[in-house]
Amino acid sequence: MRVKSLERQGWAAGLLMVLPYTLFFLVFSLFPILFGLRISFYDWSLLGDKTFIGLENYTNLLRDEEFRSNLLNTVLFTVISVPLISGAGLLAAVLVHQVRRGQSFLRISVFMPYVLSVSVISSIWVIFLQPYSGLLNQVLKGLRIISADIYWISDPQLAWVSIILATLWWTVGFVFVLFLAGLQDIPSSYYEASQIEGASRWQTFQYITFPSLSKVIVLVIVLQTIASFKIFGQSKLITGGGPAGATKTVVFSIYENGFQTFEMGYASAIAFVLMIVILVISLLQTLLLRRLDR
Numbered sequence: 001m002r003v004k005s006l007e008r009q010g011w012a013a014g015l016l017m018v019l020p021y022t023l024f025f026l027v028f029s030l031f032p033i034l035f036g037l038r039i040s041f042y043d044w045s046l047l048g049d050k051t052f053i054g055l056e057n058y059t060n061l062l063r064d065e066e067f068r069s070n071l072l073n074t075v076l077f078t079v080i081s082v083p084l085i086s087g088a089g090l091l092a093a094v095l096v097h098q099v100r101r102g103q104s105f106l107r108i109s110v111f112m113p114y115v116l117s118v119s120v121i122s123s124i125w126v127i128f129l130q131p132y133s134g135l136l137n138q139v140l141k142g143l144r145i146i147s148a149d150i151y152w153i154s155d156p157q158l159a160w161v162s163i164i165l166a167t168l169w170w171t172v173g174f175v176f177v178l179f180l181a182g183l184q185d186i187p188s189s190y191y192e193a194s195q196i197e198g199a200s201r202w203q204t205f206q207y208i209t210f211p212s213l214s215k216v217i218v219l220v221i222v223l224q225t226i227a228s229f230k231i232f233g234q235s236k237l238i239t240g241g242g243p244a245g246a247t248k249t250v251v252f253s254i255y256e257n258g259f260q261t262f263e264m265g266y267a268s269a270i271a272f273v274l275m276i277v278i279l280v281i282s283l284l285q286t287l288l289l290r291r292l293d294r
Contacts (some may be wrong), residue, residue, distance in 0.1 A: 040268035047262055057269035066245070067253055067270065073160075074249045078228035081164050086220050088168060089175025094209065096176075097183045107180070114173035118233030125166040126238055129153055156246040159239045163247060166234055171227070175220050182216035183209070222282050229278050250274050 040058070043051040061067055096106045113121065128135050129152040140146045152162045186209065194204045232251035235241055241248040250270065258267030 036268045037272060039265050040272055042265045044265035044268075045262055046264055053265070057266050058273070060266065061269060061273060066248075067250075069245070070248045070250050070253045073247065074229055074231065074251075077160065077164070077231060077249070078225060081167055081228050082221060082224045084164065085168055085172055085175055085224055086217070089172050089220070090179050090213075090217075092172065092176045093179035093183055094205070097180060107177075110176045111173035113170050116170070118170070119237060121166060121170045122234060122237035125162065125169075126153070129162050129238075153239055154243050156243055159243060159247050163231075163234045163238055166238060167231070170234075171224075175224065178216055178220055179213065182213045186212045218286060222285055225281060225285060226278055229274065229281075 041052060041054055043049075043053045043056075092110050096103060096110065099106060129137075131137060131149040131151050131154075134152075136152070137146070137149050140150070150158065152158050190208045190212070191204060194208055199207070230251055231249050232255065235247045235249050235252055236255070239247045241252055251274070254267045254270050254274070257263045257270065
């Protein structure tokens, strides 16, 4: 009887410990998600009537050329930025991990931009990319790489280059920390054995470092894919979605429909389509990378 009483006390203590998080999750996560799903089936104007229209918001998405264009922009940004940021973070982690002096300073230097907000990052890069007074153009002209100023933000193609560069500088620190933690978990005996066998640095990386980081690589790619699909701040603050809507994304569509035209039902439908796309891609990535890891 005493054992059962202790088990009940243990269960009660466990429930009390998880209760705050459970309530927080239900109130601030699950309920808003379900409420948003309900809104997506309505012609729900923030300032007008609410009319049930079923799947009409979702069918309208299939005919919305602007949404398809914004989705394509988001996919292209993800395809380019995820390998770039992941590769840069891995390279930085490998190089810093090999440094013996000043490693703490290098860690802080790489990670520092990540603690800044998107508004600060965007302001820095808008100033940096100005055509006449911007530092980037001045440096390129000083090195005689260019002779005339480049309009980084107002050119449709270069605007995306600007956003990708800003995102790389901002978020590579997070990836860097994950890879650095993974490198520290690799036993030093592996590298000692490779030195005895006379392996080159590339062979050591190819057969020891890279396979040992397989789980971290899966985590980084999935997290970066999710983050890239949710891009909004850089596009809004650096280019304003321009020029001519060239840098608008899916989240930009949610913002415009929800907070500018107040079509809450349509905005909710876009949000749920984006959620499904992210879930499917993340699941496929995880399954594929795990299969390759076997």
